[in-house]
Amino acid sequence: MNYYSTQITNLIEELRRLPGIGTKSAERLAFHIINMPKEHVNHLAETLIEARSKIRYCKECCTLTDDELCPICASKVRDHSTIMVVESTKDLAAYEKTGQYDGVYHVLQGTLVPSLGKGPDDIRYRELEKRIQDPDHPVREIILATNSSLDGEATAMYITKKLKPTGIRITRIASGVPIGGELEYIDEVTLSRALIRRIEL
Numbered sequence: 001m002n003y004y005s006t007q008i009t010n011l012i013e014e015l016r017r018l019p020g021i022g023t024k025s026a027e028r029l030a031f032h033i034i035n036m037p038k039e040h041v042n043h044l045a046e047t048l049i050e051a052r053s054k055i056r057y058c059k060e061c062c063t064l065t066d067d068e069l070c071p072i073c074a075s076k077v078r079d080h081s082t083i084m085v086v087e088s089t090k091d092l093a094a095y096e097k098t099g100q101y102d103g104v105y106h107v108l109q110g111t112l113v114p115s116l117g118k119g120p121d122d123i124r125y126r127e128l129e130k131r132i133q134d135p136d137h138p139v140r141e142i143i144l145a146t147n148s149s150l151d152g153e154a155t156a157m158y159i160t161k162k163l164k165p166t167g168i169r170i171t172r173i174a175s176g177v178p179i180g181g182e183l184e185y186i187d188e189v190t191l192s193r194a195l196i197r198r199i200e201l
């Protein structure tokens with residue numbers, strides 16, 4: 001790519017590291033950025049730096065948030081006795097968009113990956129265990145909404161095995177969600193249906 005100046009090449013290279021961005025898209029973005037007014041570029045750069053430095057994990061549900069508690073955990077109108085376990089903040093957002101769920105979440109920030117030896121300590125599972133032991137906030141139901149991929153299923157199975165003895169009701173979202181389907185790409189109607197038709201484990 002040495003037909004571009006070093007600066008342009010560097011910019012293209014950095015953009016190309018982002019997921020879903022190939023060389024062509026990176027070039028297009030790079031030239032778009034170079035042609036943007038300087039103050040817009042400054043604002044974009046500041047927003048990136050600020051987002052990265054200020055965003056943290058909610059101390060209750062481990063989603064990505066700006067404050068100690070995310071807006072859902074801080075809400076008084078949500079049903080704090082129902083916890084939906086999801087893989088990522090993006091999955092949480094997918095369920096929020098349905099407008100059909102009024103419980104709270106637990107965001108694992110990943111899944112178990114048995115084939116790579118990724119275990120419960122590599123995700124935010126221990127936080128869930130601790131959470132359901134809090135006598136001030138009794139939990140009535142845990143809805144397992146991990147993806148229906150191999151690792152998502154393994155994670156749901158592991159949590160069921162671990163938490164079933166607590167006597168808390170454990171359910172799994174219905175398999176209307178396509179196998180291997182990434183939750184964030186599934187439409188809201190399908191998600192709502194999967195939630196309503198959840199099955200007892």
Ligand code: ZN
Pocket residue numbers: 058059060061062063069070071072073074
């Ligand atoms: Zn939270």
